[in-house]
Amino acid sequence: MMRTMKYTVSIEIALPREKVAQLLADPAHLPKWLRGLVLHDPLSGEHGQLGTTSRVVMQMGRRKVECTETITRREPADLREIPKTNVVHFDREIVGEGMWSAVRDRLTEAGPETTLWESENEYRFSGFLMKLVGFLMPGAFRKQSRQHMRDFKAFAEQGKDVRESTD
Numbered sequence: 001m002m003r004t005m006k007y008t009v010s011i012e013i014a015l016p017r018e019k020v021a022q023l024l025a026d027p028a029h030l031p032k033w034l035r036g037l038v039l040h041d042p043l044s045g046e047h048g049q050l051g052t053t054s055r056v057v058m059q060m061g062r063r064k065v066e067c068t069e070t071i072t073r074r075e076p077a078d079l080r081e082i083p084k085t086n087v088v089h090f091d092r093e094i095v096g097e098g099m100w101s102a103v104r105d106r107l108t109e110a111g112p113e114t115t116l117w118e119s120e121n122e123y124r125f126s127g128f129l130m131k132l133v134g135f136l137m138p139g140a141f142r143k144q145s146r147q148h149m150r151d152f153k154a155f156a157e158q159g160k161d162v163r164e165s166t167d
Contacts, residue, residue, distance in 0.1 A: 003124070003131045003134045004124050005138050006121065009149060011150065011153055013115045013117060013157065014157050016113055016115065019156075021107055031162075032163070034162070035151055035162045040055075048074070049077070054069045068096070075089045091104045097127070098129060104121075
């Protein structure tokens with residue numbers, strides 16, 4: 001039997017939605033805010049575009065975790081001049097040993113110069129070890145998602161780079 005876990009986290013960013021979408025979509029910026037990123041390398045397709053599959057390696061403490069990420073939704077495809085009523089969607093599936101995950105990110109205009117980033121996360125665990133981790137440490141996944149969002153906010157608003165941080 002597979003164990004499933006779902007949660008949603010959100011954050012407000014003091015930048016226009018179009019600028020937030022462009023920063024999130026730019027692969028050159030990933031190492032600046034995605035704490036623990038070792039590698040994010042497209043295997044097929046163009047980085048960040050619908051259908052692109054990438055090899056992702058993250059450093060989690062003393063462990064390196066490798067997975068495959070597939071972009072399952074990106075709307076709109078062109079991130080310039082997005083109509084104010086549109087919601088920006090970035091969805092992806094992530095598959096690793098003993099784990100499948102879907103992340104559904106939505107960017108909405110919270111104000112003229114403010115963006116609400118909502119991230120809906122779903123995890124399915126298989127294999128004894130990953131089921132155990134999912135059961136014993138569900139809060140760790142939510143905590144990590146929130147940390148990534150806070151790191152992105154600090155990068156987007158203040159230019160802070162997680163690689164220069166001491167924590």
